[in-house]
Amino acid sequence: MLDKRYQVFISTSGSEMQPERMVLTQTLVGMGFFSWGLEQRTPLSTAFARRQIDDCDYVVLLLGSQYGEQSVSGVGYMHLEYIYAVTKQKPMIVFMHEDPDSRDASLQDAKPELREKFKEFRRLLQQEVDQVFCYRSLRDLELAVRFNMPQMLERYPVVGWVRPQNTQALHDEIEQLQAKVAQLKNELGKTEADPFLSLPKVSMHEAFQFEYRMHAYQDGNFKELKVQKQLTWAQLFSILGSTFIHPTPEEYFSKRMNEYLNDTGLTDARREMPRAHAVARAQINIRALHTIKMQMRQNDWIVQAGRDERQRMLWQTTAKGQKLLDSNLLDNDRVFQYKSTH
Structure with a gap:
């Protein structure tokens, strides 16, 4: 089997999401993804984050209950990374806490204006991102990642990364797949094997x-x-x-x-x-x-x-x-x- 990997940029609000970020990172690594991202942001780190987004295959936003550190313009670094990823048309998936208000007070923004920014950003993600999934616990988060990331690969296929020494394996796999396609064409008399053609048709009032x-x-x-x-x-x-x-x-x-x-x-x-x-x-x-x-x-x-x-x-x-x-x-x-x- 071809050893293909995908690079994922992880964006979070900051250090209060360290437990969730660790679970997300470990789960992704176990599934064959490379994870990137910056936990501590400064004005000087913005350009580096953008280069990482440029080079990544997928962007994962992990939202808890804080808006996060803000740039000099007052827009959060996580928010800026989201905007940049959208402009680059990067396939994106969001995992957000289902009930932010239920989290410990130390994990929430202390200032009312930041709490309002957080709520607006959360609503924005729910409205604009196609793939948004909620979690309640670290275990929920792990399961959501394991279930939904493979679907991201199917919905938004990308080239990914293959070890240089495996390029011959890539050619071999292509030839094997071409042979299988030719065999299926001969056996089934159609251009592709569609397992859903075996579904019986239904009546409108069934x-x-x-x-x-x-x-x-x-x-x-x-x-x-x-x-x-x-x-x-x-x-x-x-x-x-x-x-x-x-x-x-x-x-x-x-x-x-x-x-x-x-x-x-x-x-x-x-x-x-x-x-x-x-x-x-x-x-x-x-x-x-x-x-x-x-x-x-x-x-x-x-x-x-x-x-x-x-x-x-x-x-x-x-x-x-x-x-x-x-x-x-x-x-x-x-x-x-x-x-x-x-």
């Missing part, structure tokens, strides 16, 4: 049950709920179909489903918490989301449409799917309407 999580708020407190929900395939396609009329990044499957669940989840929450007055942070189970995507592909409602300039996979509604959206066949099952902008 039900699909899935799990999702959300925060439900009642009497000034919140509780995380796991909810089983059931929708027909017509309802699911009415939620997702119009989003992909034009080629759209794959991340919008989860964005649109989570928007729908946030807007409709209060009814589900009140089955367990009758006085619940609001819900937030709804997140569909990732395996269920994958099944939905592949089933709609199998039904010829959506299709892959290449990659964009950031190497994100694009999906688009097919002509068959568009006709379904334009017809009145979904009308009785429509559950939510979205704005078409994104």
Whole structure:
């Protein structure tokens, strides 16, 4: 197997994140990543951080409960590193503490203006970054890294780094893969082996049950709920179909489903918490989301449409799917309407 490694730039708020940073670094190293980053920042270190970001394959932001050290302009060094990484279009993933206010007071900003900056920066990351994951404990963080970093490699493939002495192994592996592709073409009579072609097609009014999580708020407190929900395939396609009329990044499957669940989840929450007055942070189970995507592909409602300039996979509604959206066949099952902008 080819020994390929990836360079990851880690950005944190400062020394108060040392335990989390150590867990993150050790986990990444164990998975074959090289980790970079600066724990102590000064005006002179900014240029060095930018060179590291230029050379890295991925950027990881680790956010606890502090805005962190600030530059002379008043913008935090972590914030500046985020802005620079965005301008360089670096694939980015964020791990943030689920409840910053619950952390020890010594780990939080003492000044009100810094606390406000932290909240604004946290909201900014939640709105702008596609891959944002929350953790509660160091163990949660380790599991989140182990689960989500391999998906980053699939969603945002990069060249990475290969040991020079392994270049011959690279050529050998390419030749082996080419031989396998040729064999599959001959055996299956098609250009690629697609394991999802074995999925049976579903009818529009057939039900699909899935799990999702959300925060439900009642009497000034919140509780995380796991909810089983059931929708027909017509309802699911009415939620997702119009989003992909034009080629759209794959991340919008989860964005649109989570928007729908946030807007409709209060009814589900009140089955367990009758006085619940609001819900937030709804997140569909990732395996269920994958099944939905592949089933709609199998039904010829959506299709892959290449990659964009950031190497994100694009999906688009097919002509068959568009006709379904334009017809009145979904009308009785429509559950939510979205704005078409994104």
